[in-house]
Amino acid sequence: MSLLPYLHCMSGVVGRELLRFVHQRSRFVAALVRPLGWLFVFAAGFRMALGVAMTEPYQTYILYEVYIVPGLVGMIQLFNGMQSSLSMVYDREMGSMRVLLVSPFPRWFLLVCKLLAGTFVSIVQVYVFLLIAYIYGIQAPLLGYVLVLPTLIVTGFMVGALGLLLSTFVRQLENFAGIMNFVIFPMFFLSSALYPLWRIREGSYLIYQLAALNPFTYAVEMIRFALYEQLNIEAVLITLAATCVLLGLAILGYNPAHGMSARKGGAGE
């Protein structure tokens, strides 16, 4: 079979997600308000209390607002990844996940298409956020905005795959709200999104260790370095590895023979 049908399928899935995104304007606004709130309120309040001394990849002493931007980019993707898996749960309840899964294409491919679609949506959100931050005065080198793109694809896949994996454990939306609290917040707070690791270490060694084990830390660092035209190999490798593992588990979770759907009785009643 030629590759063309695969491309049609992929563009169809991505196109549908973008169309849905366009129709859900409130979701877009919410996705922007959250990080902007952090940037304008939280970071502005903290800038007096907290500057960040020279630390890689920054060349000088930086304001707290500058430090927090890559973390907020990660936050946008994290929320988006969870939200698209939320829609996965919703889709499964509404049955449109079943429509996706009766497509003749291999299931791993369909799930990758779905993740790609969610990642695209998150990248649109990220660039709008970065543009607003730019206008506000937080400006990275222009090339950084290009270099960050491949990074965002990887990190988008990572959090999307995590959401997908979680969606195989969750059957109802209510349970999902709990997982949001137990996954999103720990992942975000126990990472280098808000404070550099060395600073966390000064505060609490335990929290530092947890943050150092958190793959989201590396996703944020990868974004941070790319935005300032640098490559953090350690962060890239760890993020890629985490993405592969999460994606593999999510695909396994949706496999009709071994997956959760088979064990739980699937989406049907």
Add this chain to the structure above:
Amino acid sequence: MSHELKPSAHTHSDSPPALNVRDLGFSYSGKPVLKDVSFTLGAGELVILLGANGAGKTTLFSLITRLYDHRQGHIEIGGFNLRQHSVQAHAQMGVVFQQPTLDLDLTVKQNLVYHAALHGMNRRVARERAMQQISRVGLRDSLNERVRHLSGGQRRRVEIARGLLHQPRLLLLDEPTVGLDIASRRALVEHVHQLCADQGVAVLWATHLIDEVYPQDRVIVLDKGRVRANGSVSEINAQQATDTIGQAFDRLTGGEPG
């Protein structure tokens, strides 16, 4: 030049059955839901799968659509084994699920084009097919309307058009009339019978509503996960010494102790 995902040329000269289910069994956590289910649907044949709620109809559909795998028995669609050739088998089947599965915020056309993409069609072919199928279900004027603005009966017809977009040999309908008023229900039953006659697509129609059975239909009665009867309405009535399929159904399902 269709880029559609189609089975590679089948070598059998006589066309294989649209659906062949043999010795199918399935259980949830040790509790059997389906047991020794076997039946065949010939090309272009319409069969009503009659069973009360909880008889195992949805489970049967989930296995045929491979939402989860069957561990006992065989399923073949258009001659393709579902486990060994799932790609080809899936390409030959269209499904209308019990729950509505259209995107309410998208237009009829967008919904159909999305489905066509899931079957590997390019946009041009997708649009042509969408137009063709939507005209057949009499909703041509609604092509650019959002699904949210359609009635329940219209939505079902869109789902049927969607199920037929990739020209399957088998159309599965899982209680498609749930939630419809009497008039739309009757129109849908009529429409699907017509469709089967016109397009030569085999249809497996699951329902618990006796009045959806036409006198000329073939009926499979499913009860507690087993096939209790399989034949034309008149054959089943003759076997059960009853006058109507309703009486036969009661006799077949009511008298069983367990």
